Amino acid sequence: MATNQDSMTMRPFRIRRTAQDTYDTFTMELEPAGSGEFTFAPGQFNMLYVFGVGEVPISISGDPTDPLPLIHTTRAVGTVTKALQKLKKGDVLGMRGPFGSAWPVEQAKGKDVVIVAGGIGLPPLRPAIYQILANREEYGKFVLLYGARTPDDLLFPKELEQWRGRFDMDVTITVDRATDGWLGNVGVVTRLIPKAVFDPKNAVAMLVGPEIMMRFTIADLQKAGMADKDIYVSMERNMKCGVGLCGHCQCGPSFVCKDGPVYSYETIRDWMRKREI
């Protein structure tokens, strides 16, 4: 997998732009503070370090064919992510990466692709969407199912609108709680699966969301006829070193930072079903 430098070496990156997506989620564009290249595969993540506060793993949400500026979309939930949110244009942070496994975008060629995102799960899938759209003719049907808590929580609304307008991509959105004026679907994202048009025997599914949502999604994909080996999930476990040394991110016999975060469900199912692993 693509790693640009020694994985323990932190590189300074400067914030070029920062934008608030929703009340708790923001997107940052970063560029190397010195000179430097950067490449990544869709699904990979970086460790972002806010000086004096700490480090967090955040997936890359930009276009792999145009990797700089480096794009990260983050939900501010705790100590480091809230500190990250306070940074401004011109500030510098530390970055290590990219780390981890990638979405099976190459293996999916010639097949239908179903992408299921829940909440903050869309950013880690966005690079895969870009890559598939850039080589659209090499895939069969392309389905994106996206669920969020409320219409105000939907990320990248303009881009979703553009994708919805394409004839070569089926985009369906649903929210858990409608607000006034919402005329779209209400209900969790799993409900969209039975109505999605794809060939379950010749498809690859990629999903990200809270573990509970992924469990229900997997069950519905299986009901639709998909095999476990064709269902890919991204696991988000707490991390410290990011390079397989500390054991913080252990999930069964594997370390999410090094063997994941993207796994075929076939390899992770016994561990995903267990609580508190």
Place this chain on the structure above:
Amino acid sequence: METLEPILAEHPVFKGLDPQYIKLMVGCASNVRFNQGEFITRDGDQADEFYLIRAGSVALDVYSPTKGEITYLTLREGEVVGWSWLVSPYRVHGDVRAIQITRAIRIDAKCLREKCTKDPQLELELYKRFVPIIVDRVEAMTMQLLDVYSD
């Protein structure tokens, strides 16, 4: 003249049902249309009908005195609205509202219940087809409770 028979026979819920039962049901069926915002049924109404959506979409709402109307699920083409007609005392649970102009087939459930009393096999077939719908609605409410995107 086009009858509702092929439409009923093709509907996902009634697919595979004995054609003689489809014929029986056509006798209880009619086409209906609802305007955007129109209530199709209200909580506590007598449950003497159900609907097969043909176009448009509807919201299933529950009312909370503190939170107001909460939509827990929307239904579209190919889905069924209403299961309370099958379970005594035949009272509707929650409100159903058209989100867009919605066309549906209305089935007179009183008429269908009468046919069921004469034919237990038909009743059994309908139960088999409606229990999954009830489960689906329970699941939708459970998902709401779980707040799946919060963690």
